[in-house]
Amino acid sequence: MESHLNPPGSFAVSDNPVPTGREEIWRFTPLKRLLGLHADAEFNRSTMSCTWNSQAGVRVEGVSGDEARSLRGISGLVPNTRFAARVLAEVPSTLLIDVPAESELADPIVVELVGKDATNTEAGHVAMRFGAHSKAIVVINHAGSAAMAAVVEIVVGEGADVTVVSIQDWADDAVHLAHHQALVGRDATYKHAAISFGGDVVRMDANVTYDGPGGSAELLGLYFADAGQHIEHRIFADHNAPRTKSNAIYKGALQGEKAHTVWVGNVLIRKVAEGIETFEENRNLILTDGCHADSIPNLEIETGDIAGAGHASATARFDDNQLFYLQSRGISEKESQRLVVHGFFNDLIRKVGVPSIEERLLATVEAELAKNVLKEDR
Amino acid sequence: MSKLEITDLHVTVDTEDGPKQILKGVTLTINDGETHAIMGPNGSGKSTLAYSIAGHPKYTVTGGTIALDGEDVLSMSVDERARAGLFLAMQYPVEVPGVSVSNFLRTAKTAIDGEAPKLRTWVKDVNAALAQLDLDSTFGTRNVNEGFSGGEKKRHEIAQLELLDPKVAVLDETDSGLDIDALRIVSEGVNRFKSGGDKAVLLITHYTRVLRYIKPDFVHVFVDGKIAEQGGPELADQLEANGYDKYTKTAAV
DSSP, X not given: OOOTTSOOOOXXXXXXXXXXXXXXXXXXXXXXXXXXXXXXXXXXXXOOEEEEOOOTTOEEEEEEHHHHHHTTTTTOOOOOSHHHHHHHHHOOEEEEEEEOTTOBOSSOEEEEEEEXXXXXXXXXXXXXXXXXXXXXXXXXXXXXXXXXXXXXXXXXXXXXXXXXXXXXXXXTTOEEEEEEEEEEOTTOEEEEEEEEOOOSEEEEEEEEEESSTTOEEEEEEEEEXXXXXXXXXXXXXXXOSTTOEEEEEEEEEEOSTTOEEEEEEEEEEOTTOTTOEEEEEEXXXXXXXTOEEEEEEEEEEOOSOOSEEEEEEEEEEOXXXXXXXXXXXXXXXXXXXXHHHHHHHHHHHHHHOOHHHHHHHHHHHHHHHHHTTTOTTO | XXXXXXXXXXXEEEETTEEEEEXXXXXXXXXXXXXXXXXXOTTSSHHHHHHHHHTOTTEEEEEEEEEETTEEGXXXXXXXXXXXXXXXXXXXXXXXXXXXXXXXXXXXXXXXXXXXOOHHHHHHHHHHHHHHTTOOGGGGGSEETTTOOHHHHHHHHHHHHHHHOOSEEEEESTTTTOOHHHHHHHXXXXXXXXXXXXXXXXXXXXXXXXXXXSOOSEEEEEETTXXXXXXXXXXXXXXXXXXXXXXXHHHHO
């Protein structure tokens, strides 16, 4: 029996129809604002700049032709969306990040993508390969204006310890439709952090499957939606091997008219996946009127033998009792709200565990707060 | 010199069946150097009085006045009241996830004083205050009230009292749920605060036990939203011997 969380895919573009918006996996996404990226928009020549830092022993480069083709689907991804099928079939090149087995990188690999044109529809494919027992952090920064469809495939070798951070710090007009698919090897540790602040529409699916028993995945997300923004994060932890773990924590704040966030947390525990542990959690903090947060955990269990499975979801405004407590110590209302919001995100920012971006995230939260909570003329 | 004057205070709280009158005309003056104990049975409105002084949004003042040194407290926001010199040690301190005790204390001290405390002396002061309340040095790194035991919450409240050093302290059942050692530690903290001079203390409690450690100058018996009787410390001894029956039975008639 096919799981409804995981409709069968196909590499053939024609097998993946253009979504209408009525499909379960598209029903929250404002298709009209995607500039056709979900359908048949032309994948134009990229106008984004793409740069990265070099690390000894690590291959980071754009490849094309047969080599690029050979990297399509390395994560086990068989597309079940039209845009992912098109990216794999049509995009001529792939950005390859190849970390050899047993190499431990001292510093993160940082890829900077900066767009210039929010009307130029384009697409990209990224393949990350982390050899057995390697240890590495990759940060992808998205900034500027762009309309981009992207598929990022990640292969985490046996016993490797890998963190992939994707920061969506786009300009207000950007559109970003992304699918991240990871294959976690035996006894490997994988952390994925999706951090979204900017953009008109950002939708990211962060999926994980396992290539053997004992793999562990931590799926983290932090987002801040402003007026008019649509930020949608979906995860899918597909427990297809025994004794695997997944732990997902997504936290978001919303402010301003028509700020809309979506979190869909899909977890499937297949019959073979005995002794697994999973927990997923989504929390949303509503800072002003006029916002809308959707939060949907789905847990599908096909085996009776699990070590632990749970989920939590909460969407709330400021807690009057928290604010009262802080204010009763002389702290002004705005400063109290600021403390609460920072506190809301602090533990998560620490969990991301990349010191060089911790400070930046704290600063970004502060900048977001300045737009409403700390605004003087409020 | 400071003086908290509560005059004919009437307070309602919103319930599903509409507003409910809790305080029905409370009049009480607390001068500096004085400790007043408010004692009463559960549901008599003691905590409502505490929250109303601090300005909790759940409670609506429908009549009467509260003045601190002649200034109208009721027109002040919650944080303005604290900066004017009022402090409420809460019965149920609230968790603030992700905000460390040390960050919280520094932010509060900065707000109360209008300037950031001098770093070197401040760290020393905080560590000393925590140590005196038998809270270890890692306490500052913990999130405010998150995962604290009942006793830790109360000791943390008193550490704040000592560090923020207000003019008037309202202690809302700070003694409840404490074992005898914790009660002694907390009481010593309150007494240290009082020895700072010119301090007014309003001690709200259900039990007479705490009055062995914190000596009241005045005792008020609170029943059904009003002060039913007042006197000196000897009134507490009578309550210890006879309980609240005399008052609750009268109120029920």
